Amino acid sequence: MRIQVAIIGAGPAGLLLGQLLHAYGIENIILERKNRAYVLARIRAGVLEQGTVSLLEEVGVAERLHREGLIHDGIELAFGGARHRIDMKQATGGKTVTIYGQTEVTRDLMDARDRIGLKTVYEADDVTLHDFDGKRPRVRYVKDGTTHEIECDFIAGCDGFHGVSRQSVTADAIRIFERVYPFGWLGILSETPPVSEELIYANHERGFALCSMRSHTRSRYYVQCSLDDHADHWSDDKFWDELKRRLDPEAVDRLVTGPSIEKSIAPLRSFVAEPMRFGRLFLAGDAAHIVPPTGAKGLNLAASDVHYLATALRELYSEKSEAGIGSYSQRALARVWKAERFSWWMTSILHRFPDTDDFSARIQNAELNYLVSSKAATAALSENYVGLPY
Ligand code: RFL
Ligand code: PHB
Numbered sequence: 507m508r509i510q511v512a513i514i515g516a517g518p519a520g521l522l523l524g525q526l527l528h529a530y531g532i533e534n535i536i537l538e539r540k541n542r543a544y545v546l547a548r549i550r551a552g553v554l555e556q557g558t559v560s561l562l563e564e565v566g567v568a569e570r571l572h573r574e575g576l577i578h579d580g581i582e583l584a585f586g587g588a589r590h591r592i593d594m595k596q597a598t599g600g601k602t603v604t605i606y607g608q609t610e611v612t613r614d615l616m617d618a619r620d621r622i623g624l625k626t627v628y629e630a631d632d633v634t635l636h637d638f639d640g641k642r643p644r645v646r647y648v649k650d651g652t653t654h655e656i657e658c659d660f661i662a663g664c665d666g667f668h669g670v671s672r673q674s675v676t677a678d679a680i681r682i683f684e685r686v687y688p689f690g691w692l693g694i695l696s697e698t699p700p701v702s703e704e705l706i707y708a709n710h711e712r713g714f715a716l717c718s719m720r721s722h723t724r725s726r727y728y729v730q731c732s733l734d735d736h737a738d739h740w741s742d743d744k745f746w747d748e749l750k751r752r753l754d755p756e757a758v759d760r761l762v763t764g765p766s767i768e769k770s771i772a773p774l775r776s777f778v779a780e781p782m783r784f785g786r787l788f789l790a791g792d793a794a795h796i797v798p799p800t801g802a803k804g805l806n807l808a809a810s811d812v813h814y815l816a817t818a819l820r821e822l823y824s825e826k827s828e829a830g831i832g833s834y835s836q837r838a839l840a841r842v843w844k845a846e847r848f849s850w851w852m853t854s855i856l857h858r859f860p861d862t863d864d865f866s867a868r869i870q871n872a873e874l875n876y877l878v879s880s881k882a883a884t885a886a887l888s889e890n891y892v893g894l895p896y
Contacts, residue, residue, distance in 0.1 A: 507654070508656070509533050509534065509657075510527075510532050510533045510658065510660070511532060511660045512535055513535065513536045514537050514645070514661065514663050515537075515664040515665035515791075515793070516542075516616070517664060517792070517808070518611055518612060518791065518805050519790045519811065520791075521615035521619065522562070522565070522809060523664060523790065523815060524536055524615075524624060525566075525567065525615060529564065529565055530816060530819070530823070531823070532820070532823055534662075535625045535626070535627065536619075536625070537645065538627065538629075538630060539633065539665075540629065542616060542628055545612060545616075546612060548608075549608075549609065549726075550609075551804060552606070552607050552718055552726060553603050553605060553802035554603060554605075555893030556601055556603070556604075557893050557895075557896055558806050559575075559604050562611070562614070565615075567615055570610070571604065571611070571614065574606065574610070574721065575604040575605060577603075577604055578704050578705065579594060579595035579596075580592050580593045580594045582702060582704055582705065583709075583878060584706050584710075585709040585710075586874075586875075589756070592878065592884055593884075597885045598888045601889075601892040602892065603802075603892055603893075608805055611805070629649065630648070630649055631648040631649070632648045633647045633665075634670070634674070635671060638661055638784060639785040639786075642657060643658055643659070643785075644656065644657050644658070645658065645661060660786045661788070662788050662812075662815065663788065663789045663794075664808075665793050667792045669793050671789060671793050672779055672789055672793050675784050680779055680784075681779070682778070683779075684775070684776065684777045685777075686774075687775065687798060687853060687857070688859065688860050689731065689732060689733060689857060690732070690771045690773045691714075691728045691731065691772050692728065692729050692731040692769070693768075693769070693771075693772065694742070694766040694768065694769045695726050695767050695768040695769075696724070696766050697723060697724055697765075698723075698725050698763065699762055700717065700719035701717050702757065702760070705718050705719075706757065707800075708753060709855065709870060709871075709874060710752035710753075710858075712748070712858070713730035714730040714856045714858070715727070715753065717757070727745075729752060730857055731771060733773060735771060737770050742769075749761070774799070775796050776849065776850050778794070778795045778839070778846060780839060782811070782834065782835040782838050782839060788815055788831075788834060790808065790811035790812050790838070791808030791812070794811070795807065797846055797850075798850070798853045800853040800857075801845065801851075801853075802891070803845040803848065806845070807842055811842075814896075818831045841896070848891075855870050855873050856870075
């Protein structure tokens with residue numbers, strides 16, 4: 507088989523790239539290791555920047571998002587026993603974020619792909635990448651015991667942090683920047699109304715907590731936990747008790763608890779691989795970088811990467827210009843590093859670190875007080891949270 511672009515991975519990066527390329531008249535196939543149901547069962551992100559929403563609109567898959575997504579104008583920061591609202595819409599001259607689960611984004615993109623009949627191979631085993639240094643890259647995979655080979659012009663590695671694409675590059679061609687945090691997030695999803703209309707990010711001496719949501723009837727809550735903890739050590743009651751300890755009295759009063767429908771622990775990591783292009787292989791999304799979830803940036807970065815990549819490939823195919831693919835890595839990384847900085851900083855001011863002593867706790871408190879009382883600080887937080895321009 508021969509195709510213009512072979513995409514590895516059917517997460518948000520791969521699926522959105524597939525739709526953008528199709529809109530630009532560029533043929534593509536997606537190879538995904540898991541089955542469709544497995545991909546859809548992964549509970550992850552919930553906050554979409556306006557730029558991400560615009561890309562979904564561009565490829566015609568934003569109808570349900572506009573019907574069911576919740577527009578949020580701000581967030582709340584909880585510390586020192588009280589909550590403080592950050593009005594992001596006001597601070598950014600009208601920008602907002604949309605609450606709509608990654609699962610729903612993925613489902614909408616998969617449905618759109620199926621409707622137009624673009625090829626996706628689920629349960630593609632042993633995907634291997636070949637000759638991306640030359641002019642004729644190839645991708646091999648095994649499906650139902652049979653080996654297949656695809657010849658292509660380009661390979662897009664959208665296969666997440668543990669994928670094969672980044673690992674196919676020789677170690678001397680890639681440079682890794684990494685920070686592993688000494689804690690994780692224990693998250694639960696429950697069929698209960700959210701405690702507040704907006705997200706609450708809480709700094710507490712027992713550790714960070716986050717109150718998020720998926721809809722008016724479905725909540726997502728997180729508490730900072732230790733890395734050696736296990737989700738099955740946490741009964742629902744134990745989780746709710748711990749969350750309550752980290753919230754202000756008014757929020758505790760309003761919190762509706764109920765059985766969890768998902769419970770899992772995610773470690774926190776900052777990670778960037780440079781560059782993001784190796785000959786005819788491009789990395790995009792979590793395959794190239796990871797941010798701790800505190801800034802809600804991971805999915806949004808996957809979207810901006812594939813926007814840069816799709817535009818570059820369009821320039822190549824329709825205008826015969828290599829300028830876009832030549833600067834892809836540099837353009838994408840410039841935005842990636844700003845989101846890395848923001849996510850690292852949000853993580854550092856909101857969590858308890860093993861070495862958080864009285865001094866650093868006071869510094870965090872001073873920083874949070876400054877954030878909610880200075881117009882300039884509020885604006886800096888807000889413009890990053892709603893998403894920096896592409
Ligand atoms: P994904 O979603 O990991 O998809 C990669 C796909 O590639 C497949 N794959 C392979 N396919 C073929 N062959 C192989 N060898 C393969 N290896 C892997 C995988 O099965 C998978 O289907 O990466 P992608 O597309 O780059 O998307 C990135 C986002 O998923 C990620 O950044 C976000 O979920 C991060 N994130 C958040 N991002 C936000 O923007 N806002 C948020 O509010 C937010 N909250 C979160 C998050 C991530 C979390 N966890 C669990 C890490 C909250 C959490 C708790
Ligand atoms: C979520 O709803 O899962 C979520 C929201 C905001 C974050 C991280 C995760 O910063």
